[in-house]
Structure formats: C-alpha cells, structure tokens
Amino acid sequence: MSLSADVPVAPPRVNLRALGLLALLAVAVLVVPVIASPYVIEAILLPFLALSLAGLGLNLLTGYGGQVSLGSAAFMAVGAFAAYNFQLRLGVSLPLAIVLAAATAAAIGVVFGLPSLRLRGFYLAVSTLAAQFFVQWALTKFSWFSNDSASGVVAAPRLTVASLDLDAPQGRYLFALTLVVGITFLVHRIVGSRAGVNLIAVRDDETAAKVIGVPVLRTKLVAFAISSAIIGVAGVIWAYAYLRTVEPAGFNLDRSFQVLFIIIIGGLATIRGAFLGAALIVVFPLLLARTSSFAFEGLVDAGVLKLVERVVLGLVIILFLIAEPNGLSAILGRATARLRAVLRRG
Amino acid sequence: MSTTVVRLAAAGDAPGSGVFSVAAATTSAPALALDGICLSFGGIRALRDISFDVAPGEIRAIIGPNGAGKSSLVNVISGLYRADAGTVQIAGQAFARMPASRLAKIGVARTFQNLALFPGLTAAQNIASGLAFRRRSGLLAQVLGLSAARSESAREDEEVREIAAFLGIGGVLDRLVSTLPYGVQKQVDLARALVAEPNLLMLDEPMAGLTVTEKAEMAAHIRAVRDRTGLAIILIEHDIGVVMELSDRIAVLDHGVKIADGTPVEIRRDPEVIRAYLGAEAA
Ligand SMILES: Nc1ncnc2c1ncn2[C@@H]1O[C@H](COP(=O)(O)OP(=O)(O)O)[C@@H](O)[C@H]1O
Numbered sequence A: 001m002s003l004s005a006d007v008p009v010a011p012p013r014v015n016l017r018a019l020g021l022l023a024l025l026a027v028a029v030l031v032v033p034v035i036a037s038p039y040v041i042e043a044i045l046l047p048f049l050a051l052s053l054a055g056l057g058l059n060l061l062t063g064y065g066g067q068v069s070l071g072s073a074a075f076m077a078v079g080a081f082a083a084y085n086f087q088l089r090l091g092v093s094l095p096l097a098i099v100l101a102a103a104t105a106a107a108i109g110v111v112f113g114l115p116s117l118r119l120r121g122f123y124l125a126v127s128t129l130a131a132q133f134f135v136q137w138a139l140t141k142f143s144w145f146s147n148d149s150a151s152g153v154v155a156a157p158r159l160t161v162a163s164l165d166l167d168a169p170q171g172r173y174l175f176a177l178t179l180v181v182g183i184t185f186l187v188h189r190i191v192g193s194r195a196g197v198n199l200i201a202v203r204d205d206e207t208a209a210k211v212i213g214v215p216v217l218r219t220k221l222v223a224f225a226i227s228s229a230i231i232g233v234a235g236v237i238w239a240y241a242y243l244r245t246v247e248p249a250g251f252n253l254d255r256s257f258q259v260l261f262i263i264i265i266g267g268l269a270t271i272r273g274a275f276l277g278a279a280l281i282v283v284f285p286l287l288l289a290r291t292s293s294f295a296f297e298g299l300v301d302a303g304v305l306k307l308v309e310r311v312v313l314g315l316v317i318i319l320f321l322i323a324e325p326n327g328l329s330a331i332l333g334r335a336t337a338r339l340r341a342v343l344r345r346g
Numbered sequence B: 001m002s003t004t005v006v007r008l009a010a011a012g013d014a015p016g017s018g019v020f021s022v023a024a025a026t027t028s029a030p031a032l033a034l035d036g037i038c039l040s041f042g043g044i045r046a047l048r049d050i051s052f053d054v055a056p057g058e059i060r061a062i063i064g065p066n067g068a069g070k071s072s073l074v075n076v077i078s079g080l081y082r083a084d085a086g087t088v089q090i091a092g093q094a095f096a097r098m099p100a101s102r103l104a105k106i107g108v109a110r111t112f113q114n115l116a117l118f119p120g121l122t123a124a125q126n127i128a129s130g131l132a133f134r135r136r137s138g139l140l141a142q143v144l145g146l147s148a149a150r151s152e153s154a155r156e157d158e159e160v161r162e163i164a165a166f167l168g169i170g171g172v173l174d175r176l177v178s179t180l181p182y183g184v185q186k187q188v189d190l191a192r193a194l195v196a197e198p199n200l201l202m203l204d205e206p207m208a209g210l211t212v213t214e215k216a217e218m219a220a221h222i223r224a225v226r227d228r229t230g231l232a233i234i235l236i237e238h239d240i241g242v243v244m245e246l247s248d249r250i251a252v253l254d255h256g257v258k259i260a261d262g263t264p265v266e267i268r269r270d271p272e273v274i275r276a277y278l279g280a281e282a283a
C-alpha cells in the first residue's frame, strides 16, 4: 500500500477522453456493421467518412497551416484516378494502389502549392482554383485516364484486400473506416509534433517564423504534400467505396467548397472539426428531404429542395462565421466542459 | 537556477554553425559592423549612409524619434529589408543581403516592436520555436516517435524550461500565449530569442507598453543575460533613463541620419542630440 503514493496518477481527464474515443471506435467497428442498414451505410456513413477525411486533409493545410485552398476536389480526383490507373495498368494490389495514389496526389499538391511561397490568403485561394480547373480539364480531355470509356465514367474495381472481399456495404464501410482511423491517428501525431508546431507558427506569423529559423518554405510544401495525399485517399474512398464509379464529374468546384465549408462549420485547426462538419453536411440534406416530404408530402420538387438546401446551408455558414468562428468543435468543447463540471459536482 | 547560469554562461560559443563560431572566437571582430547602409521607400530615405558597429558583449542602444529609421535598421540587419547600398558584417562575415531564413544559424536573434508571437501556440511552443533552426529530426522521425526525435524534443523542453525560469515565466509555459498579459508576452518574445543562444540579440522596443515595474524587470533581465553570456545586444528604446543606465554606447538616429554616437555621458552632453532628439521628444 505504501507504494501507491509513488505511482504517478494520470490526470483523469486524459483517460476519459481516450476511453471515449476507444468506445466510439469499438462501436464503429463492432456495432455499426451489425446494426446499420445498407441504406445507412451507403447514403450516410460512406460519404461521411470520405468527406471527413477530405476535411481532415484540408484542415491540416488551411486550419493548421493557414494556406487557403479551393482545390480539394481536384486532389480527390487525382487520388481516385491514380488508384484506378495504377490498378488497371500496373496490376498492383489495392493497398499499394492507394499508397501510390496518395503519393501522386502529394506530388501534384506540391506543384500547385508552389504559388503559396509567394501568395497569401485570397490570392492563394484563387491560384488553387488553377488546380481545380486544370485537373478536371485534364481528366475530361484525355480519355486515357478513364481507360477510353465512352462516357468518361468507369466502374471502380471490386474492393478486395488480400483474399478479403469487401464489396458488400459492410466491407466497404470497414475499408473506409480503417483508412480514416489510421490516417486520423497519423494526423494527430503530425499536429502534435514539432513540425505541427512549425505549421501553426507559419500560419500565425510568417515573418517571425522565418526570422527565428522555422523552415517556412519546406513547412508549406510539406503541408501541401500531406494534405493533398490525405485528400487523395479521401477521393479513393469516395470513388471506390461510396460511388463505386470513377468519374471526374463529382470532383468539381462545388465539392471543393463543400470540403472547405466542412472545416469552417466543424472547426478550423481541430481534428474532430472535420468529422463534425462532415456529419452536418451529409446529414443535413437528408433531414431536409425527410422533413419536406413529411410536411409537404411531395409538393416540393427535387429542384426546389436542392435550392432550399443551398440557401439554408449558406445561412448556416454565415451564422457560424459570425457567431462561432471556431465551429461545432468549440460548441462541443463547451458542452463537454459543462457536462464534466456537472458530473464533478454531482 | 544554477543550471541556468551554467548553460547561459556557455552560450556564447554555440550559435549553431561552426564556421561562424570559430570566426567569433578567434578574432576580436565586432559582433556586427554596418558600413554605408542606405535604404529608401519610394521618396522616403529611411536610412542614409549608416555606419555602425557593435562589440562582443556590448549593449548598444539606438535612440531617435519615431520614424527615425531604427526599426528599418534592424530589419536590414535581419534581412527583411534589402539595403540599397552598404554591407552588413556579422562576426567577420560580410553580407550584401542578409539571408533572413539563415539569421538564426548565423547566431542572430531578435524581438519585434509589435509582438510577433504565435498566438495559436502555448508559451512553451513559442519559445521552442526559437530552436527550430537547429532541429535535426525530420517529420517522419517525429511522427513515428523515434528515440532521436524524442530525445531532441526532451532536450528542447529542458532548454525552454531553463530560459523560462531565468525570465520568471516558468509558471505560464503551458498557457496559450494569446491569453497572457502583455508584459508576460514581451518576456516570452525575449525567451524565444534567447533560447537560440545567439551571439547578437536585437531588441526593438522591448519595454514599450510595460509598467514601471515590468520595465525594471526587463532591464534587469537584459543586463543579466549580457553579463552571463557575453552576447552583444542592440537595444532600441525610448525611455532615456533606461537607455543611459543600460547601454555601453548609444547611437542617435534622426530622419535616417546618424547624428551622434558615443557613451551615455557623451550623448547626454551632445548639443546636436539635445537639439534634434531631446527637443523632438519634448515636442
Ligand atoms: N515597409 C515600409 N514601407 C514604407 N515605408 C516604411 C516602411 N518601413 C519604414 N518606413 C518608413 O521609414 C521611416 C523609418 O521608419 P522606422 O524604421 O519604422 O522608424 P522608427 O523605428 O525609428 O520609428 C519612416 O518614415 C517610415 O514611414
């Protein structure tokens, strides 16, 4: 008993948080595949996972690094098409194709990140549009990328890893979940490292960072590389697991804005922000459709609904920018702090 | 505290790059020598033919009214502004243009007139950033938590704690720097510069906005750092009392021209200074 005084007691808060994450993960791995219907997986969970990952990648660059990008969808497209072509032409396995796709997206990300060495803020955002338009143009123009398919739309290869067939909804969900969880852990490590600190330093005061010897250029380009690689993998999930087709159409400017909105709503420079924002962006239109079909019983047609969705989403974004620039993440943070205080008192 | 003294005392010969430290150690070359520096912004001639040197271990003040060109001079030395003419010599190495991104490696550190801390980082992370220039472990080693990266971080943390204890800010290391009082932020800024163990430290109005007590504390720190490490300090400061008390030599700028240069006693007697600077201060 006398020993117990010497054992350092870990702060309970950290344990609670780790436990909570572990519980969440256990539910996601063990419970969700059993209870979730194919509809829930295909209409909600798969787009949620793909967009969360894209948001996570963009948050690294924009939230932590301060480099605004409107080219996210382009890097999703690069990832999807690169994985498809590596599998098609080199016959590599899916895991290797994903690694190569991430590397391809990283390389292209660095190229389109070069303007960031000179441009900032609004001007940089506009220059990343070049990536958006160039990639979409190239993928549409050169049918080689789509294996000369007449429509430009190709079916994604069957999802198999080793001898595991993941083509059913549950399998695709677990495939996406594995990638997202692994990469999220990696991002967690990155933002906690000295390199992550450098990234924030460059965002907060580039001149000071440069003068004290933070490698500003390298930091920016590495941020572009890693961010693009992650968004590229998100593109693979989007095309392979969610849509099950590889096509340029969905990777347009709208998608880029969607990913940007995800991190603004969810919370810049936070990891959970990407997930919270993606959840809202995915679930909100479905809720809206449900509500309208319930309330107006089909009187509102799909076009009008789409329009309403956009207007409301726009309002939500403006609301967040004004009232809670730190996003859902900050709201969640306050809520859990309050809960903790109540628990401690009770 | 005793470890702090030892480390700071040994700091003079460790500015990162071996070449420069050898030059600094073997010659009695000035820590800094400026020769004929000119700088203009459009029509404004911010610096006119400024020559100026700082001896190792010296506290060298630059005074002058607002707009005299003091900050511009420090920015030229930092490589943030490019001089139209003239050279900067640091520890015997001449530069037509100072490379801002290599400043820390050359053994020069600075603070900024308007705080240039990283508000999104803690005080400790801000200070540790001052060591980024000599960091060896790469991103992969850090993410994988390789032992080289871990021990490097641990070493950095130790140095951060030492310098923070020395400046009396050890208690706020884990606080976000943006939540700290202004006077404490100024100390963090100084710590971020000092942790790099520079040979030359440039302080651009380190006491601006501080209370009388904080000023006295800052002055004591500046003197203590110099006494223990023997680094050279350029001090830009408006408080004449502090300047006279702290500095070994004072240069006076007015409208981009160096109008006087000498010991505090000489400067106090200089009729030109009394007319141009002290007069302007009074106005
Ligand atoms: N980046 C800049 N662009 C244009 N003019 C500048 C710039 N920096 C300084 N100046 C001008 O140079 C002169 C000297 O300014 P500064 O060096 O800041 O003076 P001090 O630090 O002595 O108050 C002023 O006239 C100022 O307006």
Ligand SMILES: [Mg+2]
Binding pocket: B070, B071, B072, B113
């Ligand atoms: Mg100034």
